Structures are given as structure tokens and as C-alpha cells.
Amino acid sequence: MIKPTFANPTIPQGSTVLVTGANGLIASHAVDRLLEAGYNVRGTVRNPSKCTWMVPLFASRHPSSQLEIVQVSDFGAPGAWNDAVKGVAAVVAVAGGVGLIVPDIDKSLEEEIPWNEALLQAAKNEPTVKAFIYTSSSWASWTPDQTKKIKLTEWTWNDDAVRIVRSDATPEEKGIRPYMAFKTLLEQWIWDWVKRENPSFTFNTILPQTVIGECLDPEHQGIISTCGMVKDLYEGKNLDVLKMLPPQWVSDTRDTGLLYVAALITPGVDRERLYPWSDRYSWPRIAQILKKLYPQKDIPVLEDDGWDQTEVPNKRAEELLRGLGQDGWTSLEDSVKACAKGFVKD
Template sequence: MFNSPIKFAQPPKIPLGSLILVTGANGLIGSHAVDQLLAAGYRVRGTVRNKQRCAWLELLFEARHGKGQFELIEVPDLAAPGAWDVPVQGVAGIVSVAGCAQLFIEDVDKAVEEDIKAFYGLLDAAKAEPAVKSFVFTSSAWAAWTPDPNVPTTVTDESWNDKAILMAEDPNLSDQEKGIAPFMAVKTKVEQACWRWVEREKPAFTFNAILPDTVMGPILDPKNQSASTAGIVRNIYRGGNLGALDVVVSQWFVDVRDTGRLYVAALNLDVTGWRVFGCAGRFSWNKVLDILKSLYPEKKDFVELADYGWDQTDTQTEKPLALLRAVGQEEWTSLEQSIKDLAESFLSA
């Protein structure tokens, strides 16, 4: 199913061939954002903190999309004054992916302050660049709710993860009890701050947010990219450390390629103010194990898992599915296909 080409249902707002900025181009999500934008017919300028360490990106995208379509530039300090003045020059759209990457955070206020400074710098630079027509911000589904398989929950565009903020700020909870609540709190507060900037500054460009949940799917360059969620699936396959299964509980998933296509579609929205959940369907690690067993029946040493339950969250899938269809993809990539392609990518390294 995923082999469907990118085909716009309507002429795109940003003409094909235009230059798009993608921050954090070396990560799992960022690299697929670049890949899908190039596949759609755009040129891409990707930013990384260290260009020398990420030179493999230029080779990767030249091999996949030809010469002259991808440009790599270095932004070592995302929050430095003027850090984004040069990267935004001449770009028609911005996909902002880079941000807080540490899952376990000791100082929430410091992390929020650093991220807001970086994002406000990027937004200010975008506002000053007349060519920018669209800005797509990457948040997280965790900015809207805390997944809990034991609690039925309804999530809407207006949902915010107040629970995570309360937990992160509770002086009576230990770091172990807080878990990843501080990370969720940072994601929540930073997204809220960006919306406040939009309300205050009223930029000429459209501003919309993508909120992916647990990201599955293939790693474009498994020899050079960190494992991310793929590391959990890899450990289930190989019988490695499974402690992350208690942290990333049963919830919704999205294939990273679908996320990339959401960026392509969201860049071309005529409306502003959308929060688009990247939620294709529910998953559990037990289901992931079952899929791996069916894919590799010759492997007899899979470690059986405890029952991790099944998510009971209802969230909005109509809006993101409409965006996928606007770029020629009728349905979400299935969990089975996503795990298959993910496993093949890490086994090829």
C-alpha cells in the first residue's frame, strides 16, 4: 500500500521545485520528512547540529533523489541569536522537527526555556523572510495526553497534557515515579508557547502542528541513525533490554513515512491553526511480538512478554487521514507493514 506515489489532489499552495527547510534532518522523523518532500518534487535544505558527522545525509538523498535536490547546513546552537537567519533565506516552507530529544529530563523549566528560545528564534526568522508561506511544527501526541491502557480517554484538538505537567511539578514524586512525565510536560508547554507566539505575532504564513504518537517504520540509514523507537522493536527481536516497554506503554502508532507525508500535505494547507494527530491505529508490544513471530517463524528464541494491555483512547483520525488522501495515499500504513519494514531495516545494518 505504501508504494502509492505522492499525487496532489489539488495544485499545491507551495509550487513544486520550491525550497523547504527541515530542521533536525538527521533524526528518524526528520529524515523521512526530507525523503517525502524530495519525493513530492521539492528541494530541501536540512539542518543538523554537526554537518561533518551527518555528511552521510547528502550521500543518502543523492542516491535516492539525485544530485542538487538536498542541501545540508549546520546549526550547532538552535537557540543562539541569529541562528536561523541564514537557514530560512529563500525557503517557501518550514518543517520544524528538531527539539528536546532527551526522554528523561531532570530540569523541566530549563528544557522548556531552551526549546522556546530556539523555536521563537526560528519563528522570528521565518516571519522576517517574505518567501515563507507555511510553517509546520512538530509536537507530540504526548502533548495532548498521557497514554494509559487502563484508562478510557477521549482526545480532541483542545486536549493538553495537564496531567504530565502536574506530575512533573509535584515535589512529592520521585524521579522514578515521574517517569517520562517531565518529557511530556516539556512537549506540552513548548507547543503551547508556539501557539501563543502565533496569536501574538500574527505571521503571514500558515502555522499548523503535527503530533505523532509512537513512530514505527523503517530507518533510512540504519548504519548512521540512532535506533529511536526501532530500538525497542529490535530488542524484542533480539531479546535485549525490554525496560522501555514499561515506559512506552500500549497506545497509538504511526508509520514514519505517513508522518513524512503529513508534513507534505500540511505545508500546503490554506488554513492555519490545525493540530494534526499522527495516530494510525492502536498497538501493543504483544502485538508487535506476534507480528515478528509471523515474519520470522524460523526464529525460536523470542522472549515472551507480559500482557501490556490495549489502549482505550479515542482520538481524531479524520483530519490526518484527509491530509494523507490529499497527497495520494488512501489509508494509513498498517502496523504489520510498518513492523516488517522496520525489522528489515535494522537487520540490514
């Protein structure tokens, strides 16, 4: 059970928190940690028929708290969020509509901004909402490059990715930067909305890195998102993709889920960007960890491509986790071990 070191959480236990995209990797851990902390959760999903595993799973894990699943299949529909936010004490916005491949960032922004604004406005109009957390991306701050020593601050933006995407660079030169630029510009727009509208709720953003760790229901939820990349490495699949990804930072699933709780309930957390970056990683290093865990398995050997040198602003997030009783960040080794337990059969 989560035990805050402070006496009066800003949101009382027993309150209901809305989590959007609740069936996803990050969001499901936010749900889990909120229920563990004694909160009820209303989770939105696009298709409830594909998420019937959720209520039984979380009821077994946290029988004293309640999870309600509601359908929001069209984020842009008029009034889509009004019923979802009704009566909740806080909103954790995790759902997004854009994948890693962004052919046209302006078109994607035109599609994504209106429904994010509708969610923010619905929260502003609901008097019960005391806190709002928006999920951004580490890549809204910087482009990983292990050859450079970079110092990031809380308010560093990936302006370089925006500049390159707006230039006449070739698609090959742009690479994955359109996604980075999209996440940068979207988060900046949301912060502009907060400054302009000045809602009464606390507002913070969380910027996860590559998320690795425990998967809550491997059988029904699957080994999804970036945890699936660990499974690919174990099985020797999609190695060309993994070899293209530079050394950077990892966010542990449970650390990240707990940070949402901490940002919601810790007094004084407002208008901050929070970085749940728990440890450095590279795919060659993850391959070494898997080989150590499973020496009988033929794990691919990837060429060592260095180690990230970035100085990152993750101390504030670690401080918030300690405020809920956790003793610092989870190590890369423990994150990989927890992830592998979901797909390696004894």
C-alpha cells in the same frame, strides 16, 4: 511520485523547504517525502561530518530534486537561523534539544523557548516563507493509560502531566511525566506566540506518537530512535524498559513524513494540530508480529497488558494523506515489517 488530488498546491513544486534536524528519524522521512513530491530541501544538522551519507542517499532516491545540508550547531546563538531560512518557502521544525529525561522542566523551557522563538521570528521576517510546521509530541495531548476510555480532541492538552509534575509527587510517581509536561508547555507557548504575533505564514503542529517503520539508511543512519526499540525487542535487549511502556498508538515513518508535505501544500490547512496516529500498538503485540515474520528467531514473549481504548483525532490527518493519493493509514504489521527489514539480515 506523490500526486495531489487538488490542482494548485499552496507551495509550488521546485520551491525550497527548510527541515531542521534533518538527519533524525522523523525529519529524514519529511526530507524524503518532500523530495519525492518535487521540492528541494535545505536540511540543518549539528555536525555535517556525521551526515555525509545524506546527500548521496537522497540523490539516488530523488535525482530530480536537491538536498542542501547546512550546519546549525548552536541553536541559541544570535542569528543562528537567519541564513538557514533565507529564501525558503516553508519551514519544518523537527530538531529539539531535550531528551526523555527532564530533571527540571522550567530550566529546560528557559533553554528551549528562546531558540524556538528565534526560529519563528526568523521565519516571520523572511518574506518568502509561506508555511511553518512545528513538531510536538503525542504526549503533549495525553498520558497513555490502557485501563481508561478517553476521547481526545484536536485541542486536548496533557494538563494532568503538568499538574503532577508541579505537585509534591515523588520522582517515581512522576515517572516520564516531566517530559510530557515539558512538551505540553512548550507547544502551548508556541501557539501563544503564533496568536500574539499572527505571522502571515500558515502554521500547524504535528504530534507524532511512537514512530516505527522504514529506516532510510540502516548502515549509515542506523536504526535510530523508537525504531531501535523494535530492534532491541528482536534481539531480546532492554526488555525491562519495553515492559514499562503501556499500549498506545504508533506513527508510521512514511505516513508521518507524508503528513508534513500535506500540511504544507494542501490549501486551507492552517492553525491546526495534526495527529499522524496510524494504528494501536503494544510491545507484546509487536513481539507477536516479529515472531510471525521470523519464526526461526527466539523472540521474547511479553505478557499481554491490554489494548489502548483512546478515541483519537486522527481523521483530519488521514484525510490530508488521502489528498496526496495515499489510501489511508499504514497498519502496525506493515510498519513493524518495514522497520525489521532494516536490521534483519536474510
